Amino acid sequence: MTGASFWSQFELRQLRCFVAAAEELHFGRAAQRMNMTQPPLSRQIQLLEHVLGVKLLDRTSRAVKLTPAGRVFLLEARRIIRLTESAAMTTRRIASGEAGTINIGFTAASGYSFLPRLLLRMGSGAPNIALALKEMVSTDQVESLLTGRIDVGFLRPPIDRGEFSTLRVAREGxxxxxxxxxxxxxxxxxxxxxxxxxxxxxxxxxxxxxxxxxxxxxxxxxxxxxxxxxxxxxxxxxxxxxxxxxxxxxxxxxxxxxxxxxxxxxxxxxxxxQPVELYAAWRSDNDNPALAAFLDQLRQDED
Amino acid sequence: MTGASFWSQFELRQLRCFVAAAEELHFGRAAQRMNMTQPPLSRQIQLLEHVLGVKLLDRTSRAVKLTPAGRVFLLEARRIIRLTESAAMTTRRIASGEAGTINIGFTAASGYSFLPRLLLRMGSGAPNIALALKEMVSTDQVESLLTGRIDVGFLRPPIDRGEFSTLRVAREGxxxxxxxxxxxxxxxxxxxxxxxxxxxxxxxxxxxxxxxxxxxxxxxxxxxxxxxxxxxxxxxxxxxxxxxxxxxxxxxxxxxxxxxxxxxxxxxxxxxxQPVELYAAWRSDNDNPALAAFLDQLRQDED
DNA sequence: CACGCCCATCCAAAAACCGCATCGGTCGAT
DNA sequence: ATCGACCGATGCGGTTTTTGGATGGGCGTG
Missing domain, CATH: 3.40.190.10 (Periplasmic binding protein-like II)
Incomplete structure (x- = not known):
């Protein structure tokens, strides 16, 4: 390896150590809070200061104080950590289908009566799923389903493609x-x-x-x-x-x-x-987790 | 130790690997961009996915694709990384005195003529230093200097405290x-x-x-x-x-x-x-780096 | 002046990481 | 159908990094 600080980038672990130390103003207690001993915590903070090239904490053997730069960096560090936590949370929610976005294709006619009811239902039953609506005729919907531009389409039969799953969602006279x-x-x-x-x-x-x-x-x-x-x-x-x-x-x-x-x-x-039928269609291999929650709601509507 | 994922927190390194992989959609090239080989990059991403409990990349031996959760997490990861970079930058600037905040105390009389000139001078000479102005009488300024509520005071002599440095900034008739x-x-x-x-x-x-x-x-x-x-x-x-x-x-x-x-x-x-004198006073041990730049400007004004 | 507190440093043990070699799966060409 | 190229996952030593106990040194306190 050539260089000293070739990697002039810190790690989250260092931020967490710093925040703990800055809040406790005491390395021992901060280490305890981080579930480790004091020496490695000291070291993490030294590392952080080294990559920043900035002294963040003024430490005498008697007291620990934030430097002006440390005060500002503490705010930034807290923001970053909060952001990582919320990022993890929202990502988990999206993966679970609890939240997310579904792109929907619909025919003009289904927009008159079926779609408004669906939106109401979804607004109460799956409030964190955003629905992006695109009006398009049935043939365009099939194309968009195949390319992934929409996750689900509301369209007229026949839907013969093997890669689709379908559900009849409305029948009318x-x-x-x-x-x-x-x-x-x-x-x-x-x-x-x-x-x-x-x-x-x-x-x-x-x-x-x-x-x-x-x-x-x-x-x-x-x-x-x-x-x-x-x-x-x-x-x-x-x-x-x-x-x-x-x-x-x-x-x-x-x-x-x-x-x-x-x-x-x-x-x-x-x-x-009631000869007029409306179907929902989606790719069987669609991996959007929100789609599953969406379809659950849709199926409950059948009753 | 209680649990499996007691350390349910990821590291920036993992985010950087993920962003590289998500942008390249190719582990080999991503690893190259990260200055490492493909196996450890694979591992970092596996670790990240394990910590999140979420699959971020759909990888077959033939193609790499983002999952819906991965698409969202990519945006978050980019934001986090940008934030770390800007945090490092601003902190360095503050430590160098190039930017920052100085709390200033001033007497009412100095506000009539000296202070406006000073603000103008600082606005052009040190544009990234914010000045927080507080009007207070000289005795209160001494107290505030000692407690650190202000970094520098503009006040009338005599200033006898040993812990202060002073500079005569104005003399008038x-x-x-x-x-x-x-x-x-x-x-x-x-x-x-x-x-x-x-x-x-x-x-x-x-x-x-x-x-x-x-x-x-x-x-x-x-x-x-x-x-x-x-x-x-x-x-x-x-x-x-x-x-x-x-x-x-x-x-x-x-x-x-x-x-x-x-x-x-x-x-x-x-x-x-010109019997009326105005002094700047600050604690000699003040560690605000912006103060040094501020005082430099102030001394140039003497000419 | 001895003691306690606290952070830095040292050092050996442990953990993490890296890279090499390799595997298994897929696609395209033959 | 077969072979070869490509790609990501995995196994495994070797190396780096990290950890935590022991220790040192500075600084207030009694």
Missing amino acids: LVAALPSGDERLAKASLSLADFDRKPLIMYAPEGARYFHDMLSAQFEMAGVSPQFVQSLSQIHSMLALVRAAIGVALVPEAATSLHFDDVHFRSVETQPP | LVAALPSGDERLAKASLSLADFDRKPLIMYAPEGARYFHDMLSAQFEMAGVSPQFVQSLSQIHSMLALVRAAIGVALVPEAATSLHFDDVHFRSVETQPP
Whole structure:
């Protein structure tokens, strides 16, 4: 080894010894507090002073006093030690899943009703888990799950990837969105036949594959052929067209929390009665401990 | 010994190893950066993880990745290390006298002219030394110097204590404070004889012993006997009485920076011409390194 | 002046650490 | 499928560092 103080960096042990000595102003008692004897404690403090190049304690055989530099360094040392303790604590909490951050992807439609309820639930059941929300369509969610940009996604089936675990978190019925003046508003509840050969605003197969396929299947089963006047993928855009009386739209129940003037909702009988499903999906090998706590809360919500 | 992890505290060395590994994501390169070989680095990180009870790095033989807890702990570790470095730096600066705090006592009169100049000088010559100013009379300054409540005092002689070092920092003449209408305002300069048998506001021997004794000696030498109408110890109070035409006062030149309506100043010839002295005093054994730098500045001001 | 208190120093024993050699696992090329 | 390169973990001497008892020396106290 070449040098004397090549390693001009102190260790936490030295800080702890110094704080003890500075608080006791007595090497013997400080050593006792540190569970050691006095000579090594003396040595640790000498080492610390040596790497700093600064005398921290003025010690005569009769009394120990802090130097001005020592007074300042004592404050710094205490801060550092506090920081190490809190760092250890928060890290343990994160590892245990008690705290942490979860990145969440969600579809626009799930944001209307399901997500607000989820946030409330998590706020009380897992208050130290921060939720970072990103709206994205289902296909983007799958991509983001694979790259790890999100930990969990709330999306529409089908989810076929083998590396995912899933959980159905919501099921809901369809409602019709009708403009003011539409004669079908007279009925309390509609059937699919009410849309046969009538203008209907449909979901685009690219941007809203799930709704497009699901509705197509429903109409097929019922033997009904609406007149598709427009294809869109975002529900609030569809309602805007409904308001303009371009046609009517079939939307998930949750969309009734969107209030448009002159747009009214009527329930629609389907088979099954709640054909719209929302799933949570996450990588089975996701190692975010907060995710486990999050999923526990989610499962309790099922009841 | 009771327990397994009785020493549930990590060391800075472990943090440095972890940060290196987390940044390189490669134990070999991290070890190289830490000037050691890979096995001990592995061990340090294992130790850290064991102490925390948390896995920080996910390591396969092919890749190293941070766990969620590790990501958070990395931030904390960096903060801690930065803090240790800055703590060492500031402590060294304080020990060298380059930075620090000096507690200063000063008399009210020195605050009028000398102290503002001093603050300016220190602000440019020793910008990292903080000055904590406390106004107190000379006797209190002596007491505070002895107990260490102040590092340096600016006070009036005599300062006889053996444990003090002193430096004369200012010398000034006397001026007369006269109310509007006083006939002596006609003269550009006064002599002590101009105050013989005339109303004079005098210094109280208790609160302003220095000025009281000094003026008494001046009058004695000149064979002059003014008519003492009032005894005060604070200069601004004396000027208030001058304004009310209770009498005139003899004050140090510095007091001319106090502007009272209807109070005018005229210089007074004395022997010696500058009888008012101000000293800096400090304990010879004061160990505040900033004091040395402060005194250096002070001595340069003498020129 | 002897004694007690307290921090520094010395020294042998213990612990920690380091580096070398090696193992086991994985990926990519052949 | 096999081989070789790569990477982190582990076993093991040798060395450094640390520890704590004994001791020394300075300084107040009785």
